Amino acid sequence: MVQHRGALHRVALSEVEAVQAADNYIELHTASASWLDRITLAGFLAHAWATDFVRVHRSFAVNRMRIRRLAPLAKGDAEIMLDSGRVVPVSRRFRDALMPR
Known part of the structure; x- marks a missing residue:
């Protein structure tokens, strides 16, 4: 549940493509909207229900099931294209978490 303009809205985690840090939020x-919630990115990822999400940058985590393409960039960085077409940066530090096991 996410609070937005005084009301609580149910946002299904399966519909969330990316989670972006915004200070303590x-x-x-x-694909169609963005919601702000008061929790840190690390706090979000620590929950048991966030198992489909992987951190790809100090400011981003993505839903593994929503990744369409991973493209390498210069100096070991990369970028991910999600199902909606949104592009998310991937830093060298977190790139190995995306590789097949």
């Missing part, structure tokens, strides 16, 4: 990005 996170932005939950779906």
Whole structure:
């Protein structure tokens, strides 16, 4: 549940493509909307229900099920294209978490 303009809205985690850090908040990005919630990115990822999400940058985590393409960039960085077409940066530090096991 996410509070927005005085009301609580149900946002299904399966619809969330990316989570972006915003100080002590996170932005939950779906294909059609973005929602702000008061929790840190690390706090969000620590929950048991966040198992489909992987951190790809100090400011971003993505839903593994929503990744369409991973493209390498210079100096070991990369970028991810999600189902909606949103592009998310991937830093060298977190890139190995995306590789097949």
